[in-house]
Every structure is written in structure tokens, then in C-alpha cells.
Amino acid sequence: MRSATIKDVAERAGVSLKTVSRVINNEPSVHPRTRAKVQREIDALGYQPDPSARSLRSTRAYAIGLVYDNPNAHYVINLQHGVLAACRANGFGLQIHPCDSSSPKLADELRELAQRSRLAGLVLAPPMSEQPALIDALSQAQVPFIRIISARKDPQDGHPCVYVDDRDAAYAITEHLIQLGHQRIGFLWGGREHRSSLERYQGYEDALKDYGIALDRKLIVPGDYTFDDGFRGARKLLALKERPSAIFGSNDEIAAGVLAAAHSDGLNVPYELSIAGFEDSPFSKQSWPALTTARQATEEIARHAAQRLIGDLQRAANGEPLVSRNEGFSPELVVRGSTAPRHTAPSGRGAGGRRKPAT
Structure with missing residues (x-):
């Protein structure tokens, strides 16, 4: 079957082509009853205006x-x-x-x-x-x-x-981690050319300040909004002598990279490392465990x-x-399985929950 045309709409509505055009273009000069009549025929015929043709005619x-x-x-x-x-x-x-x-x-x-x-x-x-x-x-x-x-x-x-x-949402994520007992919280930047990166970092920094937690520059790693940068940044943080008990990635791709790094390092997420992301993308829902994030x-x-x-x-x-x-x-903050109260290592385990080698 051929597609409906503007001429079909005009004939069924009993109006001129110009009137149909005015309705399509939402011009104010059309009487409400006429507009409603034309719109009914447009809906009934399933008429879809061609933007290119409209631009050429107008x-x-x-x-x-x-x-x-x-x-x-x-x-x-x-x-x-x-x-x-x-x-x-x-x-x-x-x-x-x-x-x-x-x-x-x-x-x-x-x-x-x-x-x-x-x-x-x-x-x-x-x-x-x-x-x-x-x-x-x-x-x-x-x-x-x-x-x-x-x-x-x-x-x-x-x-x-x-x-x-972005700032208030990042504050809420950081506050959530702090209230779970985390004091050493790593932060992985997104691309610095994006203002969202700065705003999310500002929310992280402000939450630490408001809760009286000193800012440790060793826990802050630059990068971009990518899985690979999340993986690399997490490996750098996890190699610290005093490594973080939680990491906040500036988006879910970064956080998914952190999760992969944690798994490759044999860490139990969330009990040995809590992880949070941002945006609520498919990465956050399809990861295991699913990521705590901010729904954007x-x-x-x-x-x-x-x-x-x-x-x-x-x-x-x-x-x-x-x-x-x-x-x-x-x-809005969305809490999922990747965050939990800070794990206190039992006797015989070092920072982050790894068992110390026998002596």
C-alpha cells in the first residue's frame, strides 16, 4: 500500500493543502475545530510529513x-x-x-x-x-x-x-560510601574537557570535607570516560600500600573497569572493595554484582x-x-550490590582482605 500524502489528508478533512500544512507546522492561525478535524485525519491515515520535502517547499x-x-x-x-x-x-x-x-x-x-x-x-x-x-x-x-x-x-x-x-549526585554517592564506614575512597576522573567530570569530582571532595575526612591526592586518578581507564586506574589504586576500601568511578564504564580489576585481583566485591559508578547505564545493571550508581x-x-x-x-x-x-x-542515587559496609579484615589478613603470606 502506498503511504498517505498531504493531499489525502486534505481531501478527507475537506480543507485546503495550505490548511493541513498550517496544522502540521503548528501555526496559530488555524481554528481549533479545524485543527482537531485535520489532526484526526492525520492520525487515521498514519500520515508522516517528510521533513526534507517540507523544507524544500518552505x-x-x-x-x-x-x-x-x-x-x-x-x-x-x-x-x-x-x-x-x-x-x-x-x-x-x-x-x-x-x-x-x-x-x-x-x-x-x-x-x-x-x-x-x-x-x-x-x-x-x-x-x-x-x-x-x-x-x-x-x-x-x-x-x-x-x-x-x-x-x-x-x-x-x-x-x-x-x-x-552532577555535583549533588556525586555528593550523594560519596556520602553513601562514607556512611557505610569507608574512609579511604578512591576517585577516578572522566575526561577533563567535560564539565561533568569537574562537577562529579567537586561533589566527592565536598562530601569528604563535610564529613571531616582528609583529601588524599594518591586516591585520585585522572582518566577518561572509558572501561580501560577504569581498569588501569583501579590497578593503580589497588597497588597502593594503603589502598582504598571503596572506589567511585565518574561513570559506569569506569566503574565496570574497576570491577574487572577487582575480580582479576581476587577481591570480593563488595566485602573487600565497594564500587560505585554514575549514569545508570547498562554497564551498571549487567555487571556482577550490579553497580551502585546515580540514575541519569x-x-x-x-x-x-x-x-x-x-x-x-x-x-x-x-x-x-x-x-x-x-x-x-x-x-538520583541507586544502591545496588556493589557497595557494602567497610570490611574489617580478621586476624591473619592484610589491608583489603588478602591473607598474609606464612612466615
Whole structure:
């Protein structure tokens, strides 16, 4: 069977093609009863507007771009699903654009992308969304965008965003470990170009300070948001003479790497080493034991970001005021089997629970 067309919708609703187009584009000039009638026929026929064709017929663009640079495949997939859901709900197309966030020509690349592909706007994921020079360049070029950023509160800097309070969630994870009796808690960084890494470290440091625990720099290891860096960082921490009884990885991939290192070292998790991650990705649920983490609704965050961008584009086209308040999200602590009260080694065992060699 052939797909329904805009002409089919117009004929069944008894209206003009222009009226159907106005309903699809959510223009305010359509009477509510007419809008409802047209929408019923759209739903009945299963009509899906073609964003490319709409853009060619109109001076307006009906597609947006998702721009990202992140080694975490699960994060990227959730981003795509969230943005795509908003696009489908509003009859917009989506173009995925991975890029190098460190490129000195990134601003030119994104301007050309928006112009060449006739994109109405861009959803910027970290770390591009947190680069002031890039944001200023896109603003000057009048390329509409929405940012997904890590921040404790609305930055109110004049640029639209959806922000995630990574600091408070990391504080909650560290506090959870402290309340289990852990004093020596290792911390594995994610990529320093991501503001989320700094915010998560800040939450870790603030929790230690509030509980009167001295910060030990030997327990802090730089790295990136990858399994391999989690494994390497954990091996470094576990080789310390006074090794940690708990390790907090800046995301679940890192924490899964820590778990692999612990297993390879013969440690019983969580009784000899507690491990926590961040994001609540499949790594956290599929690991054994399952990882304590912070549930970050990446797909929902991305959907809200894309919806905000599309809504602002539609309001601008209709001459309506834009949304001025930015929306915030707070990841929530999820306690699973990878954390437990600090294990006190019985007689004959050394730090971390390993049996001392016979003399």
C-alpha cells in the first residue's frame, strides 16, 4: 500500500493543502475545530510529513542536528533516542553529527553544517555545549541551538540549555560510601574537557570535607570516560600500600573497569572493595554484582532539550516570545550490590582482605 500524502489528508478533512500544512507546522492561525478535524485525519491515515520535502517547499527548515563527541556509546545512543522522540512528535527530521570537540575549526564546521543541510537548529551535547568560544560564534552566526550542560543551577547566561546537577549526585554517592564506614575512597576522573567530570569530582571532595575526612591526592586518578581507564586506574589504586576500601568511578564504564580489576585481583566485591559508578547505564545493571550508581535520565534530558529547541523555533516563526527559563535535572542515587559496609579484615589478613603470606 502506498503511504498517505498531504493531499489525502486534505481531501478527507475537506480543507485546503495550505490548511493541513498550517496544522502540521503548528501555526496559530488555524481554528481549533479545524485543527482537531485535520489532526484526526492525520492520525487515521498514519500520515508522516517528510521533513526534507517540507523544507524544500518552505522558507523554514524542518530538521535539526545533534552534535556530540563522547567515547561512551550508551550515552550517545540515549541522546539520539531522546532527540529523535522529540523530532518525531513534531514532524522534524534529525541529522546526527559526530565531531572532534578539540578542532580549531569546529565553529566553521557547525555553521556550514547548518547551512548546507538546511538545519533549523542544533542540539549541542557536552563538551561542545560547554565551550564559550563556540557558543559565542554560533550566536553571532545566528545558528539556533540548545545546550545540554553540567551545572548546579540555571546559568542564566542568555543561552538556552538543559542542565544536569552532577555535583549533588556525586555528593550523594560519596556520602553513601562514607556512611557505610569507608574512609579511604578512591576517585577516578572522566575526561577533563567535560564539565561533568569537574562537577562529579567537586561533589566527592565536598562530601569528604563535610564529613571531616582528609583529601588524599594518591586516591585520585585522572582518566577518561572509558572501561580501560577504569581498569588501569583501579590497578593503580589497588597497588597502593594503603589502598582504598571503596572506589567511585565518574561513570559506569569506569566503574565496570574497576570491577574487572577487582575480580582479576581476587577481591570480593563488595566485602573487600565497594564500587560505585554514575549514569545508570547498562554497564551498571549487567555487571556482577550490579553497580551502585546515580540514575541519569539521558534520554529524557535529550528529549526535553530537543523539544525546547523545536518549541523556540516554532514560537520565533509565529512571532511569540521565547522560553526564558532553563530546565534542570538531578540524577538520583541507586544502591545496588556493589557497595557494602567497610570490611574489617580478621586476624591473619592484610589491608583489603588478602591473607598474609606464612612466615
